[in-house]
Amino acid sequence: MATAAVTAEREHYLNKEYGIRSWLLTTDHKRIALLYLISITFFFFVGGFFALLIRLELLTPAGDLVQADTYNKLFTMHGQVMIFFFLIPSIPAVLGNFLVPLMIGAKDLAFPRINLLSWYLYVIAGAIYVHCILTGGVDTGWTFYTPFSTAFSNTKVIEAGIAIFIAGFSSILTGLNFVVTIHRMRAPGMTWSRLPLFIWAHYATSIIQLLGTPVLAITLLLVVFERAFNLGIFDPTRGGDPLLFQHLFWFYSHPAVYIMILPAMAVESEIVACFTRKRIFGYNFVAMSSIAIAVFGFLVWAHHMFVAGISLYSALIFSILSYLVAVPSAIKVFNWTATMYRGSISFTTPMLYAFGFIGLFTMGGLTGLFLACLGIDVHVHDTYFVIAHFHYIMVGGAVMGYLGGMHFWWPKISGRMYPEGWGRLAALLVFVGFNLTFFPQFILGYMGMPRRYWQYPPEFQVLNVLSTAGSTILAVGYVLPMIYFLWSMRYGKIAEDNPWGAAGLEWKTSSPPPTFNFEEEPEVTWEAYNYEEIPAPAEEPVER
Amino acid sequence: MSEHVMSSKFYYTIWIALLGLTVVTAAVSFLDLGPFNVIVALVIATVKALLVVLFFMHVKYASEKLTKIVIVSAIFWLFLLLALSMADYATRLWS
Amino acid sequence: MSDSPIAVEQHGPELLHHFVDAEQQRDAASLGMWLFLATEIMFFGGMFCAYLIYRFWYYNEFAAGSRSLDITLGTVNTAVLICSSLTVALGVRAAQMGKRKLLVVLLLLTIVFGFAFLGIKGVEWYNKYEEHHIPGPSFNVDDLIKAYPQIHIDPQHEQIFFSLYFAMTGLHALHMIIGVVMFAFLSYYAWKGRYTPKYYTPVEMGGLYWHFVDIVWIYLFPLLYLIDRHH
Numbered sequence: 001m002a003t004a005a006v007t008a009e010r011e012h013y014l015n016k017e018y019g020i021r022s023w024l025l026t027t028d029h030k031r032i033a034l035l036y037l038i039s040i041t042f043f044f045f046v047g048g049f050f051a052l053l054i055r056l057e058l059l060t061p062a063g064d065l066v067q068a069d070t071y072n073k074l075f076t077m078h079g080q081v082m083i084f085f086f087l088i089p090s091i092p093a094v095l096g097n098f099l100v101p102l103m104i105g106a107k108d109l110a111f112p113r114i115n116l117l118s119w120y121l122y123v124i125a126g127a128i129y130v131h132c133i134l135t136g137g138v139d140t141g142w143t144f145y146t147p148f149s150t151a152f153s154n155t156k157v158i159e160a161g162i163a164i165f166i167a168g169f170s171s172i173l174t175g176l177n178f179v180v181t182i183h184r185m186r187a188p189g190m191t192w193s194r195l196p197l198f199i200w201a202h203y204a205t206s207i208i209q210l211l212g213t214p215v216l217a218i219t220l221l222l223v224v225f226e227r228a229f230n231l232g233i234f235d236p237t238r239g240g241d242p243l244l245f246q247h248l249f250w251f252y253s254h255p256a257v258y259i260m261i262l263p264a265m266a267v268e269s270e271i272v273a274c275f276t277r278k279r280i281f282g283y284n285f286v287a288m289s290s291i292a293i294a295v296f297g298f299l300v301w302a303h304h305m306f307v308a309g310i311s312l313y314s315a316l317i318f319s320i321l322s323y324l325v326a327v328p329s330a331i332k333v334f335n336w337t338a339t340m341y342r343g344s345i346s347f348t349t350p351m352l353y354a355f356g357f358i359g360l361f362t363m364g365g366l367t368g369l370f371l372a373c374l375g376i377d378v379h380v381h382d383t384y385f386v387i388a389h390f391h392y393i394m395v396g397g398a399v400m401g402y403l404g405g406m407h408f409w410w411p412k413i414s415g416r417m418y419p420e421g422w423g424r425l426a427a428l429l430v431f432v433g434f435n436l437t438f439f440p441q442f443i444l445g446y447m448g449m450p451r452r453y454w455q456y457p458p459e460f461q462v463l464n465v466l467s468t469a470g471s472t473i474l475a476v477g478y479v480l481p482m483i484y485f486l487w488s489m490r491y492g493k494i495a496e497d498n499p500w501g502a503a504g505l506e507w508k509t510s511s512p513p514p515t516f517n518f519e520e521e522p523e524v525t526w527e528a529y530n531y532e533e534i535p536a537p538a539e540e541p542v543e544r
Numbered sequence: 545m546s547e548h549v550m551s552s553k554f555y556y557t558i559w560i561a562l563l564g565l566t567v568v569t570a571a572v573s574f575l576d577l578g579p580f581n582v583i584v585a586l587v588i589a590t591v592k593a594l595l596v597v598l599f600f601m602h603v604k605y606a607s608e609k610l611t612k613i614v615i616v617s618a619i620f621w622l623f624l625l626l627a628l629s630m631a632d633y634a635t636r637l638w639s
Numbered sequence: 640m641s642d643s644p645i646a647v648e649q650h651g652p653e654l655l656h657h658f659v660d661a662e663q664q665r666d667a668a669s670l671g672m673w674l675f676l677a678t679e680i681m682f683f684g685g686m687f688c689a690y691l692i693y694r695f696w697y698y699n700e701f702a703a704g705s706r707s708l709d710i711t712l713g714t715v716n717t718a719v720l721i722c723s724s725l726t727v728a729l730g731v732r733a734a735q736m737g738k739r740k741l742l743v744v745l746l747l748l749t750i751v752f753g754f755a756f757l758g759i760k761g762v763e764w765y766n767k768y769e770e771h772h773i774p775g776p777s778f779n780v781d782d783l784i785k786a787y788p789q790i791h792i793d794p795q796h797e798q799i800f801f802s803l804y805f806a807m808t809g810l811h812a813l814h815m816i817i818g819v820v821m822f823a824f825l826s827y828y829a830w831k832g833r834y835t836p837k838y839y840t841p842v843e844m845g846g847l848y849w850h851f852v853d854i855v856w857i858y859l860f861p862l863l864y865l866i867d868r869h870h
Contacts, residue, residue: 106657107656107657108657109657110657110667110671111667111671112655112657114671172678176671176674176675176678179670179674180667180670180671180674181667183670184663184666184667184670185657185658185659185663185667210674210677210678211677211678211681212681213678214678214679214681214682214684214685215681215682215684215685217682217685218682218683218684218685218686219685221806221810222685222686222689222806225802225806226802229774229775229802230774230775230776231774231798231799231802232795232798232799232802233689233799233802233803238795238798238799239696239697239793239795239796239798239799240799241692241696244688244689244692247688248685248688248689251685516656516657521659
């Protein structure tokens, strides 16, 4: 097999065609993945910008940086941008799009044109949302709770709702593509039990996208109708039930958090296996737990509504179910840890993110159990405890999974190595910055600081200042990879086909891969994670 | 999808059955069956839906189990939404 | 190792390069369409959930509203859609058997039935407009309150019924329109001879979509039109 000592004359998916048309009209899943990478990175910065303003405002107890109405817009748009335009697409639309066909030995996804359509829908949705931001924004909280959103808010609720509605279809199409691809286009010999766990987790994610997102779509549509035509479906003064909105909204939005975390777990399995040079412990359990998370995740939504007015009996049911949903996630954490036991561990950048993921996701997950307990939830609902909980999972978990995955597969995607020293530094900064930002928020919440408030009692200031300080470190940690990934595309060491000595079909083709992925259709005769057969990389696959 | 070509006579039979059931459901709605009105209506609707799914959409002859799994899962998921939501509404006045 | 890309195969123009063979392509299309229909079940399902809750809460208003709908037109429309499903099923069969002209006729007939449905629905909506039952500033259900003095009808709850009525039948009608447009394209390509017994997947997939829209109506009809007709 030719090594990457071959110069750039070798044709691959990046240099096959040049010009803007070849990118904007591409049906190559790898190019579409990069189109998504650019757009979601843009929105990450937009959402991050709002976060920065929030943290600046919260440096002082008084509301002195922005007005209260503006603050409402800041946290609303931070949440909506980060969730709908960054987190939900991130790993599936970038790494999933790039890797799913490669990992199963296919030439592309099942529906390449639908893949491109999903990107255009995302871009259109994003453009509408940016227009919404620039012409006044939206202030309802990311959750669009009624009747404020339908009857009282003076902001651009309809526009934001339509933007997210369209983004939802982008998500549905991605999920549809993955499920059909995984069922129908596996290479000969690639049985279900030989699939990388990355595929299992993306399959589970896709099921959630398919079954949950349409309910969000119809719910947003009803909000738009209600607001536009002055109906009373969710208005309590006119016989409507605001809780109906919440039931319908959370039926999607709770499983949505599993859309955001399962792909990060997908990445985690691949990284842990590679940098402990072992098959993931309990492969079947990890695979099945992905499916279990997808299914159980749909059974717990009303735990967001414990103090909203649902009946005590349904609250009990949802509380018990919420405890159960933690089990499959815990199984994964135990299995990754067991994999590391007596493994040959290398502390590369992806592995640093993987370590961070396990610890931070576990903390986030455990604090979720605090919230699932009805008595505790009464005390900490709508406080910074909740905010800390979900940021530990979404940022400490999902974003670190995303960054770890980007580093791990960067050689495959770009044909270049990123600078390992800088990579490790950035990972460290992210870890330290993250904990400094969000750990104080657990304490703040428990002490009673409410969320979505733009001013607070002076006794909370010290912890808020620590949190803001942490966020600046975190920001540096995020900006660094942007810089050195771009740098590496020109000056980075040229990557071999398999610089990490990793298992998986994607590493058996060149870095970057040719347009049709493989020179010959692969035929799989080995089990997943066959690290006992794969030599460790001859030299340290890192650049000092 | 199956290659099974069905006779047009068979399709016409299903068509007549569907039309018949439509007339029945409309007519039965004028009888007072108490709480069973809605049950009967939904049962008839489900029979009609099954006729369309199994025969017009060829699911009865589909070689793939996966098709049936997809349909059953979707219906089950809708049922989850309806049932767990109703668990709240039905029990709100209990306490 | 061959040095040419794998996509050098003899195949018809309909086989897309990333598929191994026609069967894989057809199986992928079929699974894709069924998954899409599953998402549609959940999409409509959200409104069925809202309907369920409010029917549970406001049965009287739902009953009165239901009785104000024209059961004859509703039944006729149900029959129209059933006929259209027949023409669709016969159309797929015609494609399977290579009968091009018959296929075109059946596809066009389906469109005719589709327009008939939309026309009748338009009439029904116009009736609602005349009766001031369309939610909004001119919404007025004094007629229903007068007609059923024995039950208490709250106009705001009644408006919820009609909001759901228009939202559900409106979304359904939108899907019908999309179906009609799709079938217009199918008819055109069928007339051009694109579909053969070896390749009629678009007709089949379009058929699945159409049948689904029919099934949604099969449930909408009793839930909207047949509440409490016996009183």
